[in-house]
Each structure stands twice: as C-alpha cells, then as structure tokens.
Amino acid sequence: MYERDELTANERVWLRFPREVSHDTDPSPTLRCVQLLRRFCKRRCR
Amino acid sequence: MTKKPHENTKLAKYIERRVLELKPKKSQLEIANAAGFKNPNMVTMIKLGSSKLALDRVPSMARALECDPAFLMRLALDQAVGETAAQAILDIFGTAVTANERAWLEEIRDASANSDPRMTSRSSATIRSIFRR
Numbered sequence: 001m002y003e004r005d006e007l008t009a010n011e012r013v014w015l016r017f018p019r020e021v022s023h024d025t026d027p028s029p030t031l032r033c034v035q036l037l038r039r040f041c042k043r044r045c046r
Numbered sequence: 047m048t049k050k051p052h053e054n055t056k057l058a059k060y061i062e063r064r065v066l067e068l069k070p071k072k073s074q075l076e077i078a079n080a081a082g083f084k085n086p087n088m089v090t091m092i093k094l095g096s097s098k099l100a101l102d103r104v105p106s107m108a109r110a111l112e113c114d115p116a117f118l119m120r121l122a123l124d125q126a127v128g129e130t131a132a133q134a135i136l137d138i139f140g141t142a143v144t145a146n147e148r149a150w151l152e153e154i155r156d157a158s159a160n161s162d163p164r165m166t167s168r169s170s171a172t173i174r175s176i177f178r179r
Contacts, residue, residue, distance in 0.1 A: 007140075007143070007151075008162050010162050010163060010164050010165060011151060011154070011162070012141070013164075013165040014150075014151070014154055014163075014165055014173075015141075015143070015147055015150070015151065017165070017170060017173045017174070017177075018147065018150055018173075018177060021173065021174050021177040021178065022177055023056075024056050024060075024117075024120070024121065026114060026117045026144050026146050026147070027146060027177065028146045028149065029146065029149045029150050029153055033176050033177070034153050036172075036176045037153055037154065037157055037173075037176060038153075038157045040157075040169070040172045040176075041154075041157035041158050041163070042157075
C-alpha cells in the first residue's frame with residue numbers, strides 16, 4: 001500500500017480536494033460519487 | 047493536571063474512531079499488542095493525546111487498526127512536525143497515495159479519457175459538492 005504513482009501536477013491538485021473536503025478521512029469512491037464525477041467529466045468534454 | 051499536547055490532532059481523533067469501529071472484533075489491548083507496544087496503555091495515551099504515535103510505529107499500527115498505512119503516516123507526520131512542515135516534506139519527497147486515493151485517481155483518469163484535466167474553479171466547486179453529499 002506504500003506504492004507511489006508518478007502523479008502529474010494536475011493530479012496532485014485533484015488529490016488535494018478529497019483530502020481537504022473530507023477533512024482527511026480518506027473516503028472511498030462510492031458508486032454515487034463516481035457517477036457524479038463521470039457526469040461532470042462528460043459535460044466538460046462536450 | 048495531566049498534559050495532553052496532542053489531544054486535538056487528527057491522528058488522535060482517527061485512532062479513537064478506529065478503536066471504536068474495531069471494538070466488536072478486537073479489544074484495545076489486542077490492538078496494542080498487535081502494534082507491538084510493550085505498554086498496553088499506549089493506545090489509550092495516543093487516543094487521549096498525551097502521547098504521540100512514533101513514525102516508526104506507523105506500519106504495525108496500521109496493520110493493527112486495519113487501515114491504510116499511507117493515510118496513517120500522513121496523520122502521524124502532521125502530528126510529529128505540524129501541518130505546514132508535514133506538507134513541505136510531502137511536497138519535496140512526494141506524497142504516499144492511499145488505496146482509496148489510487149481508486150479516485152483511476153476514476154478521474156478514466157472519466158477524463160486520460161486527458162490530465164486541469165483543476166478549474168468549476169471543477170473544484172463540483173468536486174466539493176460531490177463530497178459533501
């Protein structure tokens with residue numbers, strides 16, 4: 001679990017959000033959250 | 047009066063929560079033993095904030111608490127050197143990604159067709175609303 005990813009600068013920023021918003025509770029990606037994320041990305045790509 | 051210098055740290059609160067969550071499965075004494083503490087009161091002391099979790103104890107403690115070691119290490123680092131210094135360390139050496147964060151990253155990569163999207167103000171507002179629901 002100590003794996004390291006080569007994160008891009010953008011990904012580091014994306015990762016900071018779940019940490020901040022969840023107050024460092026390490027939330028797991030629930031189906032509902034993933035669906036909302038996908039819906040948002042789809043709208044953004046249009 | 048007893049001193050509790052680490053009382054309100056994220057780590058103290060998190061350990062308190064995990065001990066409670068694991069209560070039906072294992073006792074605090076079992077957690078202390080599994081983490082390798084000679085003093086069985088150590089978990090109580092960390093929970094109450096009278097003692098901090100040593101960084102070298104993070105891997106065994108994470109196993110005992112059945113939690114992500116990268117996550118626990120971040121909290122322990124915050125507690126050990128303070129939030130600002132911990133952030134500086136992570137910025138320089140790179141942050142360890144938890145299993146949940148890895149899953150989030152994979153979803154973001156997949157949903158964005160690996161386009162490495164920039165975080166815009168609109169994206170940040172959406173992400174905040176997703177997590178607050």
